[in-house]
Amino acid sequence: MNVVLWVVTGLLVLVFVIAGMMKLLQPKKALVSAGMAWAEDFPPAVIKGIGVLEVSAALGLLLPATLAVAPVLTPLAALGLALIMVGAIVVHARRREFPTIVVNLVLLVLAAVVAWGRFGPYGF
Template sequence: MNVVLWIIAILLGGAFVAAGLMKMLQPKEKLIETGLGWTEGFSPNAIKAIGALDFLAGLGLILPALFGIAEILVPLAAVGIVLLMIGAVVVHGRRRETPMVIANLVLLVLAAVVAWGRFGPYSF
């Protein structure tokens, strides 16, 4: 199970680092053009803040465990992703973007598995 948790954490971490960088580095207009229609309802600073949270959560899933420093941050980052995905489900649900809601729920469940495993029976 430890290997499964590592695989999930690495995949989630990479995805959230990439998504966070995209939201932080691209202007709002470019994000809208690339299919992130939800950004229309948010200010550029709010989008960058969401991107920063994505980026930090992604790093938090991998780096503490990789370096063996403050490993409690791994499950805390996973809980942060669960909270981010709850917000994403609400936003996409209001916009009736069912495929995005499903994707967010999958990410939520994966992050919850990491949080459960690293807080519980498979902690570092």
């Protein structure tokens, strides 16, 4: 199970670093034209803030565990990503963007599995 948790963690790190960096580096209009229509509803500072949270949580999934420095931060980061996905589901549900909700649900479940595994039986 430890290997499965590492693979899921790696996938989450990849997804959230890419998604967060997109939000940090691209202007609001570019995000909207790239298919992130939800960005229309938020000011640029909020979008950048979400990007910072996603990148920070992704690094929090990986660095504490690999460096053996405060490894309790890994499941906390996974829990944070799960909460971000709950917020994303609410936003997409209000906008009736149902296909996107499926992606958010998958990421929510993956983050919850990592949080459960690292808080519980497969901690560091």
